[in-house]
Amino acid sequence: MSDNAISVQHLVKRFGETTVLDDISLEIPRGQVSCLIGPSGSGKSTLLRCMAFLEEATDGSIFIEGAPLGFVYDGAGKRQRQSATELRKVRSQIGMVFQQFNLWPHMTALGNVSAALRRVRKLSRAEAEEKAMVQLRKVGLENRAGHYPSQLSGGQQQRVAIARSLALEPKIMLFDEPTSALDPELTGEVLNVMRGLASEGMTMVVVTHEIGFAATVGNQISFLDQGKLLFTDAPSKVFAKPRHPRLEQFLDTYLDRGASTLV
């Protein structure tokens, strides 16, 4: 467990009667890029959201840098909700990037990136904005600092969202299909920022349909199908033939044009 940034153990998630995640165990190694792929509806987002406790697992446990997330077990082995303060502490190690960006529309790019530095980290406005500018510069948007989200393209919004997460200096970054809501010509700028992060050694978990990205940047790839984790392996192994029949079927259906050469 100690070498892994995230440890998912026997995770089960049910929505009412439907089992969306069925006994998932997964180790996310520190400093590596782990990609989650699979058909839509297979439970990728739910798994990622469980890793941030945005979704409460029905059973099983998740550890972030060795610390339990969301639930703790008492002396009698009974599962209990973590205190809000404890949860915030564990969560502070995680950054989350959403498919829909989720920027706060009433704040500028700079406001979005500096808000938590001011409110949560209690930095002065000047300090917070200085740190925020560093992050905006990193994603190439220092000249858009004063723009509101509605004045930015989708790709720029997503880069601001990444900067907003990075400003809090997380140890782990979670991405839920960060380019799926973007026009095809805008996905490159976001993927480039993510490549940069990966090369700096950031621990990343990426739900993606960009098979090319998963194959070239990913260190390990996990394939989910109908709530089951079918396998986790290095890209070279995952895409080598003969492939798992469900993966073969998935690639046939979901492979983006042009990426086929990569795999």
Place this chain on the structure above:
Amino acid sequence: MSWKLFNLLLEASLMTIFVSSVSILIGLFLAILLSAANLSGIRPLQWFAKFFISFFRGTPLLVQLLLLYNLLPVIGVQIPSLVTAIIGLSICTAAYQAENLRGGFEGVPTGLVESADMAGFTPVQTFFHIRVPIALRLTLPALINEAILILKASSLVSVVGLIELTRMAQNLVASTFMPLEIYASAGLIYLVINLVVATAGRQLERRLPGVGGK
């Protein structure tokens, strides 16, 4: 009708504007607290907010004002009629504004709250820095509408002894016997004030980032 009379009406309209705008602002503040109570998940607070909102929306403002005016001496409170008027109007508009805001709070996308959670905001911080500004923007047209309704409803506060535009008009009619000119002038002043409020509201809507505008 002489300028002198018209000036008296204009002066009285300042009282109308003052009482209304102060009440709108206090009412907005109370409405935000009522919304917080509603969202708190704490049952007694939620019940209180529900009761408060349905009581003050379900009874006529005139009755509320008369009740307040007669209740205060009984419980030994002596305050100027201006304060009584502001209390009465604020409480009433708070109930309506809370009801308007409810839709706004429901309209705040979950994702925006989740990103605040991930950023480490406490629920109180998320409420004031994320939910309130967005809910206010979503319900700005309803808020402007409520401001106009309160400007007009403020004509009722004369029952607690405050001399505002309508009461001044009545007084002037009693001494000059020119009801048509005077009431028409009063109506015109209300109309102008409300047109200004409506126009300013539309400008604000257009300019506020994160609403209709950029």
